[in-house]
Amino acid sequence: MTAEVLSIETPARFEEAVRRAGALLRAGQLVALPTETVYGLAANAWDEEAVRRIYQAKGRPAENPIIVHVAGLELARRCVRAWPSAADQLAAAFWPGPLTLVLPRSEEIPPLVTAGGATVGVRWPRHPFIQAVIRACGFPLAAPSANRSTELSPTTAEHVRKSLGASIPLIIDGGPAHVGIESSVLDLASSPPRLLRPGMISAESLQAVLGEGALEIGGAPPAIVRSPGQGPRHYSPKARLVVLCWRDEADLAAQVSAFGLAREKIHLVTHSRVPLREHFGRVAIVPPDAEACARALYAELHRCDEAGAELIIVEAPPPGEQWRAIADRLRRAAHG
Ligand code: TXA
Ligand code: MG
Numbered sequence: 001m002t003a004e005v006l007s008i009e010t011p012a013r014f015e016e017a018v019r020r021a022g023a024l025l026r027a028g029q030l031v032a033l034p035t036e037t038v039y040g041l042a043a044n045a046w047d048e049e050a051v052r053r054i055y056q057a058k059g060r061p062a063e064n065p066i067i068v069h070v071a072g073l074e075l076a077r078r079c080v081r082a083w084p085s086a087a088d089q090l091a092a093a094f095w096p097g098p099l100t101l102v103l104p105r106s107e108e109i110p111p112l113v114t115a116g117g118a119t120v121g122v123r124w125p126r127h128p129f130i131q132a133v134i135r136a137c138g139f140p141l142a143a144p145s146a147n148r149s150t151e152l153s154p155t156t157a158e159h160v161r162k163s164l165g166a167s168i169p170l171i172i173d174g175g176p177a178h179v180g181i182e183s184s185v186l187d188l189a190s191s192p193p194r195l196l197r198p199g200m201i202s203a204e205s206l207q208a209v210l211g212e213g214a215l216e217i218g219g220a221p222p223a224i225v226r227s228p229g230q231g232p233r234h235y236s237p238k239a240r241l242v243v244l245c246w247r248d249e250a251d252l253a254a255q256v257s258a259f260g261l262a263r264e265k266i267h268l269v270t271h272s273r274v275p276l277r278e279h280f281g282r283v284a285i286v287p288p289d290a291e292a293c294a295r296a297l298y299a300e301l302h303r304c305d306e307a308g309a310e311l312i313i314v315e316a317p318p319p320g321e322q323w324r325a326i327a328d329r330l331r332r333a334a335h336g
Contacts, residue, residue: 003032003165005157007173008129017129017172022136024170025050030057032146032160033133034174035125037098037183037199038153038298039160040069040143041168042130045079048110051142055112057167060149065115067100067183069141070124071134079122079140081106086188086210093209095124096131098179099201102187113142119189129174145182146171152237152305152333155180155298180295181329182235192216198325200294237301239267239309241333245316249275256313265310269300273315281309290322297326301333 008014021031025042028050032041041057043050045068055062070076073091077083081104090101105113105120114120122140125131134141145153146160154160157173165171184199186206194216195203207215246252252275256266264281271288284300286293304312314330317323 001167001169003161003168003171005161005171005173009175014129014132018132018136021133021170021172025133025137025139025141028053029170030054030168031133031170031172032154032157032164032168033130033143033172034127034157034177035069035130035143036127036178037125037181038155038177038179039146039157039171040125040130040141041146041160041164042069042133042141042143044137045069045113045140045142046108046110047139048112051110051112054142054144057164058144058147058149060144062112063115064144064149065117065119065121066113066142066144067121067123067185068109068113069130069134069143070122071096071131072124075134075140076122076124079106079109079120080104084188086193089209090186090188090206091124094201094205096126097124097201098126098183098199099123099206100183100185100197102185102189102196104189119187121185123183127174127178129172150236152235152298152301153182155295155302159298159302176295176299178295180298181325184325190216194218198328200291200325202321202324204321235329235332236335237309237312237333238305239312241301241312241314241330243314243316243330243334246273249278253278259311261311265308266313267304267307267309267311268313268315269297269304270315271317282307290317290320290326293317294326297329 006017008017100121100123102121147163155177184201185197187194263279267282268280269284286296317327
């Protein structure tokens with residue numbers, strides 16, 4: 001199979017892409033499509049056989065649950081058994097947008113979507129294309145990031161084509177993702193609510209809506225595996241990645257030599273300290289503000305892989321709540 005890639009950059013093409021994607025999804029097939037966070041690999045969430053194809057195409061372990069995407073509160077409520085008032089408040093504040101709410105799963109959601117678990121992650125994404133497809137189909141879309149398991153998430157259609165182009169029929173090209181890293185995942189089924197995966201909707205913003213003292217941060221205790229996708233090896237480029245701080249170029253040079261690699265094989269991703277004398281295969285400068293950096297980061301890491309980097313050195317992100325999600329993804333990538 002070779003994926004067809006459809007653009008949506010005129011109204012007629014957008015319409016045609018909605019029609020083509022809808023037809024495949026209704027037939028139980030997979031479609032990769034843009035969301036504002038990263039590209040998703042979508043299937044009809046009511047259809048267990050269709051969802052099985054997601055696990056096959058990604059090589060995804062069966063114990064990693066999949067987020068269900070909706071385009072309205074009515075559909076969100078059909079996916080869950082209980083809809084607490086906190087969900088109403090959070091949805092009013094952040095939906096459509098990069099926030100996933102974990103709630104008790106309704107009977108309509110096949111157990112395969114939730115990896116057999118009692119809860120389901122639900123998100124109303126902001127990208128107009130996925131909203132249009134969900135409205136046209138009338139069913140929610142189960143959609144993980146559109147990459148092979150453990151790989152870096154895709155932020156362009158080309159990233160998807162390279163990873164999954166041989167195993168799915170259709171990729172919709174909506175341009176570079178606007179947010180650039182995966183949604184914040186908030187578990188409302190545990191008490192107090194727990195931020196399972198930080199994202200660009202910050203813990204502070206969530207806290208402000210939930211009220212003081214009502215939010216825990218970080219994965220559940222290891223004994224209770226609530227979010228297996230939060231395991232360490234995730235979001236990894238092919239090259240080894242390390243996060244470093246350096247005082248000056250001499251310090252950077254000393255740290256770099258310790259890796260014992262040819263300089264051409266080392267790529268540097270920096271937001272503030274650009275080396276002037278040290279030689280590298282490539283020096284990528286990412287923006288020094290968190291939102292812009294999130295938008296650019298995965299594309300830079302994909303570029304390092306494409307250029308054959310063996311080691312990617314990323315300048316440590318600054319401290320601060322707005323950098324939490326980026327620091328989290330870099331930590332996981334460095335584990336790979
Ligand atoms: O921004 C995003 O969330 C993107 C776009 C496509 O929506 N999706 C995404 O999906 O990143 P995925 O499958 O790559 O990551 C979903 C994460 C995993 O870490 C998974 O373990 C967690 O969400 N998750 C999903 N359902 C869950 C549940 N019921 N309980 C706990 N964690 C859950
Ligand atoms: Mg993923």
